[in-house]
Amino acid sequence: MEQNHAAEVMLSWKDLNYKVPTVLNGQKVHRTILSDISGEARAGEAIALIGSSGAGKTTLLNALSGRIVGGHLTGSILYRGAKRHPGTFKRLTSYVQQDDLMHPLLTVDETLTYASKLRLANSEYTPQQKTERVNEAIRQLRLEAARNTRIGDATTRGVSGGERKRVSIGAELLTDPHLLFLDEPTSGLDSNSSEMVVELVKSIAVERGIATLVTIHQPSAHIFNMFDKVILLSQGRVVYFGPTSSVISYFGDLGYQCPMHENPADYFVRMMTLDYRSEDALTKSKEQVKELADAFAAYSSSGSNKADNEKQPDNLSVIESEASGKIDLPRNSWIYEYTTLARRDWLNIFRNVNYCVSQVLQPIVMGLLIGFMYYYLEDNALGVQNRLGVLYIILVQGTFPIFFPPLALFSAELSILTRERSVATYRLTSYYLSKTTTFMPLVLVSNTPFYIAVYFISRLTIEASKFFIGLGIFYALNAVFVAFMLLFGAAVQPIEVAYVLSTAAITVQLLFNGFFVNFHSVTVVLKWIRWLNPIYYTFSALVQNEMSGKEFTCQPNMQCYTNGDQVISNYDLGRFNIWQSVLLLLMLGGVFYVGGYAFLRWKAKPRYIWI
Numbered sequence: 240m241e242q243n244h245a246a247e248v249m250l251s252w253k254d255l256n257y258k259v260p261t262v263l264n265g266q267k268v269h270r271t272i273l274s275d276i277s278g279e280a281r282a283g284e285a286i287a288l289i290g291s292s293g294a295g296k297t298t299l300l301n302a303l304s305g306r307i308v309g310g311h312l313t314g315s316i317l318y319r320g321a322k323r324h325p326g327t328f329k330r331l332t333s334y335v336q337q338d339d340l341m342h343p344l345l346t347v348d349e350t351l352t353y354a355s356k357l358r359l360a361n362s363e364y365t366p367q368q369k370t371e372r373v374n375e376a377i378r379q380l381r382l383e384a385a386r387n388t389r390i391g392d393a394t395t396r397g398v399s400g401g402e403r404k405r406v407s408i409g410a411e412l413l414t415d416p417h418l419l420f421l422d423e424p425t426s427g428l429d430s431n432s433s434e435m436v437v438e439l440v441k442s443i444a445v446e447r448g449i450a451t452l453v454t455i456h457q458p459s460a461h462i463f464n465m466f467d468k469v470i471l472l473s474q475g476r477v478v479y480f481g482p483t484s485s486v487i488s489y490f491g492d493l494g495y496q497c498p499m500h501e502n503p504a505d506y507f508v509r510m511m512t513l514d515y516r517s518e519d520a521l522t523k524s525k526e527q528v529k530e531l532a533d534a535f536a537a538y539s540s541s542g543s544n545k546a547d548n549e550k551q552p553d554n555l556s557v558i559e560s561e562a563s564g565k566i567d568l569p570r571n572s573w574i575y576e577y578t579t580l581a582r583r584d585w586l587n588i589f590r591n592v593n594y595c596v597s598q599v600l601q602p603i604v605m606g607l608l609i610g611f612m613y614y615y616l617e618d619n620a621l622g623v624q625n626r627l628g629v630l631y632i633i634l635v636q637g638t639f640p641i642f643f644p645p646l647a648l649f650s651a652e653l654s655i656l657t658r659e660r661s662v663a664t665y666r667l668t669s670y671y672l673s674k675t676t677t678f679m680p681l682v683l684v685s686n687t688p689f690y691i692a693v694y695f696i697s698r699l700t701i702e703a704s705k706f707f708i709g710l711g712i713f714y715a716l717n718a719v720f721v722a723f724m725l726l727f728g729a730a731v732q733p734i735e736v737a738y739v740l741s742t743a744a745i746t747v748q749l750l751f752n753g754f755f756v757n758f759h760s761v762t763v764v765l766k767w768i769r770w771l772n773p774i775y776y777t778f779s780a781l782v783q784n785e786m787s788g789k790e791f792t793c794q795p796n797m798q799c800y801t802n803g804d805q806v807i808s809n810y811d812l813g814r815f816n817i818w819q820s821v822l823l824l825l826m827l828g829g830v831f832y833v834g835g836y837a838f839l840r841w842k843a844k845p846r847y848i849w850i
């Protein structure tokens with residue numbers, strides 16, 4: 240395309256080689272995934288990366304977009320003629336993943352609105368301008384009809400696959416990137432939707448001067464012809480890179496004439512694909528691929544198609560400082576990020592009707608059930624045993640029921656966090672606090688009816704101070720278990736493993752609370768567990784609150800506790816007073832909370848290789 244020859248080179252790459260360690264016949268070897276790849280992408284140009292499965296398309300896209308993890312990448316990649324600075328490059332370019340990772344319960348409009356709030360700086364855009372950007376994206380991507388439809392997922396019906404992809408693209412285009420990378424944007428879409436996606440991306444890219452690189456698996460002839468240039472890859476080598484309009488004549492000259500009525504993309508992919516049907520066919524096809532790659536290497540080194548890598552853009556001095564150094568792109572304030580994320584989290588929770596209903600109903604039903612099970616506790620030997628039973632069940636309610644439902648939500652959202660963090664959308668501290676301040680109040684409010692029902696129906700000691708102190712201890716346990724949930728969610732994946740391990744961890748905590756096993760008789764090898772056990776401190780505080788100062792009547796000639804202090808001492812629950820126990824409980828919670836943050840930071844940290 241004429242205009243593209245004059246357009247600025249946005250990205251150029253030279254002699255890219257990528258190897259990964261692998262084991263072959265018991266030997267450690269390095270497998271070459273990309274071999275001597277060079278090229279460039281200019282402003283407004285749409286380039287397709289085409290090849291059969293395993294050709295290296297995604298690997299090349301990841302290398303160019305700075306998303307390679309592991310292995311050994313060599314060569315050079317220049318952004319507007321200069322070495323890339325990871326942070327700067329990340330924020331000036333956009334990457335649309337193959338999986339559209341978005342909140343399923345938000346509508347198209349909300350998804351784009353939150354993306355605009357989080358990704359556009361308030362110092363550069365007024366709220367009105369952000370809304371205009373969203374409206375523009377909706378209009379350009381033809382999403383008006385789906386504007387108020389939820390994104391949806393496998394369980395909730397939402398927008399169509401094509402619309403979902405367009406929303407993903409829209410969210411990435413809000414920031415006006417200089418470069419747009421798309422990984423298999425048409426996979427899973429029918430031909431009409433695929434054409435629409437590519438057509439729209441192409442027209443927006445031309446309009447805004449964005450260089451676009453797209454991996455695509457066997458595009459239709461129509462889609463193929465929409466691209467300005469094409470990179471044909473096979474076995475990690477370039478078989479062709481140049482204008483789409485010249486590809487047929489190039490291969491025709493090599494003796495591979497694409498038949499008149501055949502889709503060129505199908506023809507070229509077939510030509511480059513290894514044939515595994517027989518040993519002989521495999522050897523032949525390998526030779527053919529090698530021949531084609533060698534022919535292209537000779538063709539490009541002869542100068543006919545030389546990638547213009549050495550050519551520097553005219554305004555180099557300006558560009559170098561922008562691309563190679565860290566430039567301080569404006570950021571939104573922490574409090575703005577936090578309030579925006581918190582609003583999004585609350586919206587997600589309230590839209591999740593099943594979650595909300597179960598969170599509200601479970602404590603009420605359990606509270607009534609347990610309350611009536613222990614209806615009217617008496618101050619006798621049986622009353623001692625039942626009081627301990629009620630306090631134990633209060634403990635249980637502060638663990639499993641409040642741990643698992645938020646864990647499922649938190650864990651399911653981690654992939655969205657990773658995606659959003661990979662484009663530096665917001666700080667991790669604002670995200671973590673937003674999660675905390677969504678889960679925590681919900682748990683405390685929904686669990687309060689449980690405590691009230693159990694307390695008054697079973698009639699634990701009816702005294703205002705005991706009631707409120709007990710409620711405070713219960714709240715502290717709930718808060719600590721929200722922190723424990725955040726720790727598990729951040730540290731252990733997949734969720735199935737988190738379920739198994741956390742069930743074991745909570746069960747051990749419940750067993751070592753001092754009720755089932757008397758610490759006087761526990762082996763020294765395991766005795767230490769109680770000091771790291773939030774349940775022990777909670778139980779100790781709850782039992783002291785209920786039992787201290789309490790008198791019990793004993794039937795004549797029967798050995799039993801005559802007062803609550805004997806119970807506390809017999810179960811060895813009085814080592815720390817109530818306040819000390821609560822303090823130690825909260826300290827453990829603090830450790831869990833900070834640990835959860837540290838794991839999240841470590842996990843969400845991109846480990847990309849930069850050249």
Ligand SMILES: Nc1ncnc2c1ncn2[C@@H]1O[C@H](COP(=O)(O)OP(=O)(O)OP(=O)(O)O)[C@@H](O)[C@H]1O
Nearest residue numbers: 259272290291292293294295296297298299309310
């Ligand atoms: N880190 C890695 N470790 C081991 N093998 C890898 C690694 N990265 C890529 N590969 C291998 O490199 C080859 C190219 O992978 P890539 O995902 O780039 O292919 P692709 O052309 O995008 O294929 P598809 O169209 O099937 O997604 C594959 O055989 C893949 O298994």
